[in-house]
Amino acid sequence: MKHVDVLISGGGMVGLPLGLALAQGGLSTVIVDVAPLAQVLDPNFDGRVSALAYASVRMLTALGVWEALSPSAQPIREILVTDGKAGQAASPFSLHFDAEEVGAQSLGHIAENRHIRAALQACVARQANLELLAPATVESLTVTAGSAVARLANGEEVSAALVVAADGRESPAAFADGCADHRLVLSPDRHRRHGRA
Numbered sequence: 001m002k003h004v005d006v007l008i009s010g011g012g013m014v015g016l017p018l019g020l021a022l023a024q025g026g027l028s029t030v031i032v033d034v035a036p037l038a039q040v041l042d043p044n045f046d047g048r049v050s051a052l053a054y055a056s057v058r059m060l061t062a063l064g065v066w067e068a069l070s071p072s073a074q075p076i077r078e079i080l081v082t083d084g085k086a087g088q089a090a091s092p093f094s095l096h097f098d099a100e101e102v103g104a105q106s107l108g109h110i111a112e113n114r115h116i117r118a119a120l121q122a123c124v125a126r127q128a129n130l131e132l133l134a135p136a137t138v139e140s141l142t143v144t145a146g147s148a149v150a151r152l153a154n155g156e157e158v159s160a161a162l163v164v165a166a167d168g169r170e171s172p173a174a175f176a177d178g179c180a181d182h183r184l185v186l187s188p189d190r191h192r193r194h195g196r197a
Contacts, residue, residue, distance in 0.1 A: 002159070006019075008032070009164065011033030011132055013120070019127075023129040030132075031133070034135055051076065054107060072111055
C-alpha cells in the first residue's frame with residue numbers, strides 16, 4: 001500500500017495545480033485521473049478556451065507553469081460588459097475595463113485548454129514528491145481516524161491523511177461509501193447572502 005500526505009481524485013485544471021502546490025510545499029501527493037495521459041494531451045481532447053484572471057496567472061507563475069504556457073496565451077487588454085437579449089439591441093449602458101487605466105500590461109490572459117493542460121502536465125511530470133496515476137479511478141474510500149484508504153479500480157490502495165475530490169460535481173470520490181460523515185464541501189451559494197452588505 002502506498003502512503004502519502006494527500007490524494008487528489010481528478011487531474012484536470014483544478015487537481016493538477018493543487019497537486020503541484022502541495023508537492024512544492026513539501027507534502028507527498030498522488031493525483032488519480034480517469035483519463036489516459038495520451039488522451040488528455042491529444043490536441044482534440046478539449047477544444048475550449050479559458051480566460052485566466054490576473055490572480056490565476058500569478059498562481060501559475062508561482063507554480064512554474066506560466067513559463068511554458070505564456071507563448072500560447074494572449075493578453076486581455078480590455079473588457080467590455082453589456083446587457084441585452086437575443087434579437088434585441090444591446091443596452092446603452094456598459095462597463096469598460098482597460099489595463100492601461102490601472103497601469104497593467106493585461107487584465108489576464110486567454111489560452112486554449114489543451115495548452116493549459118500540456119503546461120500543467122509537463123510541470124507535474126518533473127515535480128518531485130508528486131505522482132500522477134492515470135488512467136485510474138477511486139473505487140472506494142475507507143475513512144479511519146487520521147487517514148483514508150482509497151481503493152483504486154485496478155486493486156491498488158493508497159493511504160492519505162487528506163483526500164481531495166477534484167473530479168467534478170458528480171465526483172465518485174466525494175460520494176464514496178464512508179465519506180458522508182467526513183467530508184467538507186466548499187461550494188459557495190451565489191444566491192444566498194453571506195453577511196456582507
